[in-house]
Amino acid sequence: MPIFQSATYGYSGDGNEDLVGYTRPADSPNHHALARAIASIEGTEAALVTASGMAAISSTLLALLRPGDHLIIQASTYGGTFELVHHELLPLGIESTIVDPANPGSWKAALRANTKVFYVESISNPLIGVADMEAVAAFSKQHNLTHVVDNTFATPVLLKPARLGFVVIHSATKFLNGHSDIIAGAVAGPADLIAKVKNKIVVYGGVLDPHACFLLQRGLATLALRVRQQTASALALAKFLEQHPQVEAVNYPGLASSPFHVLAQSLFKGSGGGVLSFEVKGGVSNAQALLKALQLPLIAPSLGGVESLITMPSATSHAALGVDGRKAAGISESLIRLSVGIEGTEDLISDFAQAFEAVTPANGNANNGALTDLKLS
Incomplete structure (x- = not known):
């Protein structure tokens, strides 16, 4: 489809004026x-x-x-x-x-x-x-x-x-x-x-x-191809995160442990979609440290792109709700949302594995406060 970069269109007065006329009414x-x-x-x-x-x-x-x-x-x-x-x-x-x-x-x-x-x-x-x-x-x-x-x-x-x-x-x-x-x-x-x-x-x-x-x-034109890859990787990542000792909880309806799993199976052709969210142990400071240690996902708002995007909704999509509003909605300050891109599934899992290693103290205790000074740039 070519680009019709016009604001207005001429017409001959022959009765076809309704076809296209002016771009503001979405008529191009x-x-x-x-x-x-x-x-x-x-x-x-x-x-x-x-x-x-x-x-x-x-x-x-x-x-x-x-x-x-x-x-x-x-x-x-x-x-x-x-x-x-x-x-x-x-x-x-x-x-x-x-x-x-x-x-x-x-x-x-x-x-x-x-x-x-x-x-x-x-x-x-x-x-x-x-x-x-x-x-x-x-x-x-x-x-x-x-x-x-x-x-x-x-x-x-x-x-x-x-x-x-x-x-x-x-x-x-x-x-x-x-x-x-x-x-x-x-x-x-x-x-x-x-x-x-x-x-x-x-x-x-x-x-x-x-x-x-x-x-x-x-x-x-590539919607179906992208979504199939994104949902397959999202499920694999959700399973990886669910089993990781540094993860408190994972929100993803494709997991059998999800309270929405049965609904998702009936509605979404067995898929849970291309977005998940999760909580890491250790609160906000550990969540920020994990985001900083990741190499593939970009720390950015929005979702659904070919690149994996990761963010903390408390600072982006739901910042306007305020602390009390987020609490009422069940959104913690440390919640992480991940929109999975079309990168290789194994590459994404490996990246998360190395990021967890980077933010986990040598004794394996993520709650000892050793990471509280790490901030997002």
């Missing part, structure tokens, strides 16, 4: 081709690309909700989503109730007469929990709710939520693009809803530029 050949590709992958009537994942989330919720409405939203969402729902929508008169997305028995108590939307993440950020998607869909249909899912972590390779009636959102910055070189979002669903979301995008200006559309369409 690049936008149209990319939207068709995403709709095809997701199995939806229509799709829309946006300037960021947050543009996709905010425009979708603003299209579905009005002052006086209420939404049900899962606990432990992405930090930007938390900020939007609890700090931006609330002053507009849109209230919300938090629920456990894997506990259907608790949802009815959150239901109100003015509830309009049930919002979940198929795999949550950063605790890597799994929503009971089939139960969410059934509950939403029973109570006439629009059910919306952020499917960024699972990707359409592992899960196509539209088959369950979900409106599907992605931070396309992540796995869909896969090369860490654009910021983008996507929404896929029924054509009438996508038209409403597009109206919000046009008004608020969150439209992707044609060059970024070109790059995102390039990324889609």
